[in-house]
Amino acid sequence: xxxxxxxxxxxxxxxxxxxxxxxxxxxxxxxxxxxxxxxxxxxxxxxxxxxxxxxxxxxxxxxxxxxxxxxxxxxxxxxxxxxxxxxxxxxxxxxxxxxxxxxxxxxxxxxxxxxxxxxxxxxxxxxxxxxxxxxxxxxxxxxxxxxxxxxxxxxxxxxxxxxxxxxxxxxxxxxxxxxxxxxxxxxxxxxxxxxxxxxxxxxxxxxxxxxxxxxxxxxxxxxxxxxxxxxxxxxxxxxxxxxxxxxxxxxxxxxxxxxxxxxxxxxxxxxxxxxxxxxxxxxxxxxxxxxxxxxxxxxxxxxxxxxxxxxxxxxxxxxxxxxxxxxxxxxxxxxxxxxxxxxxxxxxxxxxxxxxxxxxxxxxxxxxxxxxxxxxxxxxxxxxxxxxxxxxxxxxxxxxxxxxxxxxxxxxxxxxxxxxxxxxxxxxxxxxxxxxxxxxxxxxxxxxxxxxxxxxxxxx
Amino acid sequence: xxxxxxxxxxxxxxxxxxxxxxxxxxxxxxxxxxxxxxxxxxxxxxxxxxxxxxxxxxxxxxxxxxxxxxxxxxxxxxxxxxxxxxxxxxxxxxxxxxxxxxxxxxxxxxxxxxxxxxxxxxxxxxxxxxxxxxxxxxxxxxxxxxxxxxxxxxxxxxxxxxxxxxxxxxxxxxxxxxxxxxxxxxxxxxxxxxxxxxxxxxxxxxxxxxxxxxxxxxxxxxxxxxxxxxxxxxxxxxxxxxxxxxxxxxxxxxxxxxxxxxxxxxxxxxxxxxxxxxxxxxxxxxxxxxxxxxxxxxxxxxxxxxxxxxxxxxxxxxxxxxxxxxxxxxxxxxxxxxxxxxxxxxxxxxxxxxxxxxxxxxxxxxxxx
Numbered sequence: 014x015x016x017x018x019x020x021x022x023x024x025x026x027x028x029x030x031x032x033x034x035x036x037x038x039x040x041x042x043x044x045x046x047x048x049x050x051x052x053x054x055x056x057x058x059x060x061x062x063x064x065x066x067x068x069x070x071x072x073x074x075x076x077x078x079x080x081x082x083x084x085x086x087x088x089x090x091x092x093x094x095x096x097x098x099x100x101x102x103x104x105x106x107x108x109x110x111x112x113x114x115x116x117x118x119x120x121x122x123x124x125x126x127x128x129x130x131x132x133x134x135x136x137x138x139x140x141x142x143x144x145x146x147x148x149x150x151x152x153x154x155x156x157x158x159x160x161x162x163x164x165x166x167x168x169x170x171x172x173x174x175x176x177x178x179x180x181x182x183x184x185x186x187x188x189x190x191x192x193x194x195x196x197x198x199x200x201x202x203x204x205x206x207x208x209x210x211x212x213x214x215x216x217x218x219x220x221x222x223x224x225x226x227x228x229x230x231x232x233x234x235x236x237x238x239x240x241x242x243x244x245x246x247x248x249x250x251x252x253x254x255x256x257x258x259x260x261x262x263x264x265x266x267x268x269x270x271x272x273x274x275x276x277x278x279x280x281x282x283x284x285x286x287x288x289x290x291x292x293x294x295x296x297x298x299x300x301x302x303x304x305x306x307x308x309x310x311x312x313x314x315x316x317x318x319x320x321x322x323x324x325x326x327x328x329x330x331x332x333x334x335x336x337x338x339x340x341x342x343x344x345x346x347x348x349x350x351x352x353x354x355x356x357x358x359x360x361x362x363x364x365x366x367x368x369x370x371x372x373x374x375x376x377x378x379x380x381x382x383x384x385x386x387x388x389x390x391x392x393x394x395x396x397x398x399x400x401x402x403x404x405x406x407x408x409x410x411x412x413x414x415x416x417x418x419x420x421x422x423x424x425x426x427x428x429x430x431x432x433x434x435x436x437x438x439x440x441x442x443x444x445x446x447x448x449x450x451x452x453x454x455x456x457x458x459x460x461x462x463x464x465x466x467x468x469x470x471x472x473x
Numbered sequence: 474x475x476x477x478x479x480x481x482x483x484x485x486x487x488x489x490x491x492x493x494x495x496x497x498x499x500x501x502x503x504x505x506x507x508x509x510x511x512x513x514x515x516x517x518x519x520x521x522x523x524x525x526x527x528x529x530x531x532x533x534x535x536x537x538x539x540x541x542x543x544x545x546x547x548x549x550x551x552x553x554x555x556x557x558x559x560x561x562x563x564x565x566x567x568x569x570x571x572x573x574x575x576x577x578x579x580x581x582x583x584x585x586x587x588x589x590x591x592x593x594x595x596x597x598x599x600x601x602x603x604x605x606x607x608x609x610x611x612x613x614x615x616x617x618x619x620x621x622x623x624x625x626x627x628x629x630x631x632x633x634x635x636x637x638x639x640x641x642x643x644x645x646x647x648x649x650x651x652x653x654x655x656x657x658x659x660x661x662x663x664x665x666x667x668x669x670x671x672x673x674x675x676x677x678x679x680x681x682x683x684x685x686x687x688x689x690x691x692x693x694x695x696x697x698x699x700x701x702x703x704x705x706x707x708x709x710x711x712x713x714x715x716x717x718x719x720x721x722x723x724x725x726x727x728x729x730x731x732x733x734x735x736x737x738x739x740x741x742x743x744x745x746x747x748x749x750x751x752x753x754x755x756x757x758x759x760x761x762x763x764x765x766x767x768x769x770x771x772x773x774x775x776x777x778x779x780x781x782x783x784x785x786x787x788x789x790x791x792x793x794x795x796x797x798x799x800x801x802x803x804x805x806x807x808x809x810x811x812x813x814x815x816x817x818x819x820x821x822x823x824x825x826x827x828x829x830x831x832x833x834x835x836x837x838x839x840x841x842x
Contacts, residue, residue, distance in 0.1 A: 037541045038517060040531050041524035046501045058516060085518065086503040105516060126507065150507035276560070336560035339502045343562050350500055350561075401497045 016054065020075065024057060027067045031058040031105075042082065042100045047352050049090025049436045051469075053080065053100035060105050062180060062188060062219040069217060070186030072099055078468050081213040083124065083152030088352045089435030091159060091212050095469040101217065103154050109133060110220065116194055118177060120222050123154020139225040142169035145431065146335040154218050159433035160210035164261040164331070167389035168294075169226070171431065173209045180220035181208055184461040194222055207456070212433055213467035215460045229294035232260065233304040234321035234330065237311045238286035242266055242372075242384065245287045246365035248314045249388050252291065253361065255310050257303050261292035262389025263334060266368075268344075269385040269396075273333050275343040280333055281326055286316050289388065290330065337385055341398045348381075348398040353437065354414030357421035358392040358430030370420045371395050378413040380406075392430035419444075439472030492571075493533055498563045499526045505555035505565065510777050511548050511784070514794045519545035522555040522565045529572045538576055543583045546572055548791060550784045551667055552743040552777030566748075566782075573669030585787035590670045597659035597677065598630040599786075606658050609637035610644075615656070622653035625690040627681075627704060629697035630660050631815035639815060642838040643696050643717055650724065652694065655684045663699040666707055668783040678708060685712060694720050696834060698742035698814035699781065702749055716745060718813045718833055722754035725761055730840040735763040737836065738807045738828075740799065740821065741775035742814035755813045755833055762840040768810075769802035776802060778812075780820035796824035803828055811836050 016034050024032045033039070033056045043052045054077075059065045072079045078098030085092050094100050107124035114137055121130060127148040131140050144163040145151055151161065157179070162171035178192035181204075191204035208216055239245040245264055252259070265273065265288045273280055282288065289311075293303035308318050321327045341350040359367045368384060371393070375382035386394035395417055399406035418428045418441050428434070428441045443450050450472070457464075457473050505522035506512060512521030519528065528545050532538055551566035559565070576582065582590075592601045606628070607615055626647050632640040644654065659681055665674035685693060695701050696717040705714040721728070739759060745751045752772045759765045770776045779785070779795025800821065803810060810826070812818050813833040821830045 033517065035519075035541045035544075036539070037528050037545055038519050040536075041518040041527050041545070044501060044527065046503060056518075084503050084506060085501075085523075102518065147503065150503045336504070339500045339504070339560035340562070342498045346498070346562075347494065349497055352500070402493065 020055070020071070020077075023071055024055060024068070027064055027071075028057055028059060031060070032056070042085075042102070043093065045085045045087040045090060045092045047088050047090045047093070047435065047437050049093045049095065051090075051093045051095035051436075052097060053094040054097045056100050056102060058102045058105050062182065065101065065182045065217055065219050066186045066188055068099065068101065069182050069184065072465050073185045073463060076463050076465060079217070079465055080467050081154070081158070081217050083155030084126070084147075084150045086147040086151045087155065087159065087435060088355060088432040089429065089437040091433050091435035091467070091470060092155070093436060095436050098465075104152060106219065112137070113194070114139070117226075118194060118222050118224050120220060121153050122220055123152060123157070123218050125153045127151055127153060127156060134225060135228065138228055140228050141175060141223055141225050142166075143172045143175065146338060148335070153221060153223070157209055157218055157221055158211065158213050160431070162387075162390075162431040164263055164334075164387055166431075167262050167387060168258050168260040173206065175224045176205055176209055176221055177224055178222040179205055179208050179218050181216035182219055183216050184463065184466050188219070192222070210433070212435065212470050214457055214471055214473060215466065217466070229260070229300075230296045231300050232292055232294040232324075232327065233300045234327045235291040235293075235304050235307045235311075236283055236319045236321065237289045237291065237315040238283035238317045239289070239315055240286060242287045242368040243365045244314050245289050246368060246388065248289060248311045249364065250362055251314075252307055252310050253389070255306060257293065257306050257310075259291045259303075259307070259389055260294040261290065262387065263290040264288070264385055264388040264393070265290065265334070265337070266384040268381065268383040269337050272340050272344050272383060273337055276336065276340045277329070277333050280330060281321070282330065283317050283319065290334070337383075338394060338396055341383060341396060345398075347400050349401045350383075350396050350398045351401070351410060353397065353410060354417035355394050355396065356392070356429045356432040357395070357417055357426060358390070359421055359424040359426030361389070361391045363424045363426065364388055364391060364393070367393055367421065367424055367426070371417060374413050374416050374420070378409045380409055380413050387430075390430070391426065434471050436469055439470065442472035495563060495568055496526060496530050496533060498561045499523070500561055501527070502560065504558050504560060508554045508558050510552065510554070510779070510795050510798065511550060511791060514791055514798070515548065520548055522549070525549060525569055526563070526565060529568060532572065532575070538579055538581045540581060540583075542576065542581065546576065547583050547586065547668070547787050548784055549782050550743070550777050550779060550795070551782035553747040554774070554777065557747055557773050570667060570669065574671050575669070577669040577671070583787050586668045586670075586783055589664055589668065589783065589786050590673055593660050593665055593677065594673050598634060599660055599664055600630060600634050602634045606633045607654060607656065609633070609641050618656065619653045620687070621689045622651055623691055624650060624652040625685055625688050625693045626652045626654055627661065627693050627695040627700055628654065628658060629695060629700040629815065631697055631819065633658075635819065636815050636832065639696060639832050639834050642834045646728070646834070646837065646841070647694060647720070653688055653690070655681070655688070657684050661700040661703045662707070663703040664783060664786075666703060667781070682708065682711070696813070696832070697816065698744040699816055702744040705749065716751055716754070716813065718745070718755035718758055719751060721833075721837060722757045725758065728837075728841065730761055730837070731842070733763045733840055735808045736766055736806060737763055737809045737811045737831075738766050738768050738803055739771075740768060740778065740810060740812040740817055741772060742812060742817045743775070743777050743781060745813055746775055747773060755811075758833060758837065759811060762836055766804045766807050768804065778817045778820045780816040785816070785820060792820060793823060796820045800824050800826040800828075809836065
């Protein structure tokens with residue numbers, strides 16, 4: 014779309030200098046952390062709901078695509094304007110509007126960074142539990158739009174479980190609230206839940222009321238190493254069936270372990286094997302008891318078992334774990350991690366089978382794969398890495414990713430557990446949902462009849 | 474990239490070559506976006522490290538560079554906090570410097586940068602000063618400078634022309650250890666290397682190298698973080714390079730320092746700290762004199778003062794905003810904020826905080842009185 018003087022003029026009336034059509038700026042907004050690319054025609058940086066509403070009204074009248082972006086840390090191209098048009102960079106809407114400790118909730122704008130919210134909540138004794146690996150940089154708006162979760166959702170649930178109300182700008186610019194500060198409501202459709210995970214295709218989130226929870230008194234971390242990923246998977250199933258609900262349950266296969274050790278040689282991690290990190294939280298007594306139980310359950314299966322000695326040691330291990338996905342080039346500088354096929358999930362008892370099949374796929378396509386993730390909720394992050402300068406490796410990579418997605422669906426799982434569908438996985442929606450996908454299409458049509466909200470996403 | 478085969482001196486590091494692999498290592502995770510101080514102040518995606526890497530990638534893939542890349546690439550202070558945090562092990566300041574060199578080669582240069590280059594070429598200092606570099610010494614003192622010595626004190630443009638009192642105080646301390654000065658010192662070339670003018674830089678480096686060689690010195694001492702990283706990492710490995718804080722820390726036993734009833738804080742210059750790992754030595758010197766109360770973000774996590782990478786000259790408003798933000802990290806109840814780089818001192822002073830900003834050598838001089 015060529016730059017249109019009328020639009021520029023109208024946009025400047027709304028946003029002043031916070032409009033850009035500079036080729037370099039447009040390029041910077043043409044990707045996120047995925048492989049999806051798409052140039053916007055205009056980059057816009059609104060600072061309040063009124064501005065968002067006026068922009069969307071302008072887009073509606075002129076049928077211009079609108080793609081919303083937080084920190085651009087997404088792994089499925091959700092924030093990439095594949096059809097051009099307006100990109101709304103929401104990171105300037107970053108106020109914590111209200112800390113309502115009496116009602117155990119907070120009201121935030123979408124550009125608030127997850128970690129920053131938790132920094133504010135910590136001295137008050139509370140936290141907002143969903144914690145993706147990108148928590149230091151991702152925005153709450155993005156987390157809601159993609160139903161992000163992370164390591165602790167095995168106990169605390171996903172973002173979906175913490176949203177009470179959303180302020181949303183609809184496709185024609187109208188502003189609605191989808192809920193209230195109430196803990197529960199039995200009046201009508203749950204629009205809040207509909208909007209969560211809708212990836213900017215149904216409306217634009219401009220404010221959110223979030224439930225918060227008290228910080229646990231203590232956390233303990235058990236590190237268990239196994240001879241094979243299969244044994245590790247078995248240990249996880251056994252742990253859960255013994256009645257323990259870990260606050261995190263992460264797998265790091267032997268390649269991931271090597272990468273982490275290269276990233277920080279001082280990390281106290283088992284020296285070999287496929288590793289499970291079990292975190293338990295609660296009071297000192299309950300956490301101690303749960304940690305002992307985990308160790309007892311794993312003792313027959315594990316090569317080694319160790320309890321982290323201090324909070325600092327735990328914090329170090331978790332910080333490194335969060336960055337493992339991007340750290341692969343520490344192992345081999347010619348290889349880069351490419352985020353495709355990276356977020357599949359299966360029912361928990363199918364995890365050993367998924368691990369085995371992913372290994373076979375990695376061998377079939379001769380691509381090294383690092384496997385890590387939230388094994389406790391069936392979510393496996395497969396990190397395939399290639400030499401990006403070799404075209405042929407890209408071809409094998411794409412074929413392997415396709416097979417991984419199809420395998421997850423065959424095992425009764427999902428192509429995305431927490432990263433979203435975006436433009437990277439739309440082609441699997443029909444396969445995963447069958448006739449239910451048609452219902453999604455109808456909903457989309459009803460709320461966005463002109464198809465301007467994040468077009469080209471979710472396979473819609 | 475062959476910079477200029479006709480010159481003897483080339484920056485020794487390979488980092489001035491734009492290497493595809495080092496750019497493609499970036500997985501665009503956005504970790505750097507959360508720590509880039511310039512982005513915090515500017516707000517546009519192009520003004521953070523990931524944006525810069527993307528723009529550089531587009532140039533490598535054949536996009537023709539135009540002046541619209543400058544507000545992105547020229548606003549990096551090369552503070553290196555992104556490199557510190559990058560999980561993929563990318564060193565963005567080096568990539569940015571290499572890209573700037575490419576832009577210069579292709580004639581895409583900002584007004585401020587072009588002026589800086591011209592000034593340095595014409596006057597041999599970044600301020601366009603015409604007076605003698607050693608003007609702060611008397612004729613007699615200059616004449617008495619030994620021609621040969623084991624140690625050379627490399628003064629730098631800032632201390633020569635803006636803070637000659639720092640130069641004087643530093644020289645007073647160093648003289649006891651057999652230090653001489655370069656009669657013909659010129660800018661170390663740091664501003665040119667950081668902004669991509671490699672050809673002009675090589676000429677200055679060649680000149681200084683020649684002057685250092687003539688003294689026969691085995692060690693060059695400097696009080697400027699920019700000169701330090703340049704002499705150490707860009708000049709050939711012909712001599713040892715030591716920062717004033719390192720030298721003072723080494724010689725603490727032979728300095729008659731009085732204890733002062735003061736409480737000070739310390740700002741880590743990026744090119745001394747993150748780029749070269751010098752964190753402990755300045756703290757050791759301060760603690761030998763008075764109480765040290767740390768700033769909120771220190772050492773590897775220290776916030777940039779905003780002065781480096783050519784940003785102070787090219788984008789003074791951004792530079793000043795960063796300095797003001799840095800002053801917010803000061804703890805309560807300190808008498809002075811100390812740093813060990815005249816550029817940081819200048820920028821932090823310009824930010825106009827309530828706490829006076831000192832160079833480390835000033836504190837040392839107070840303790841020697």
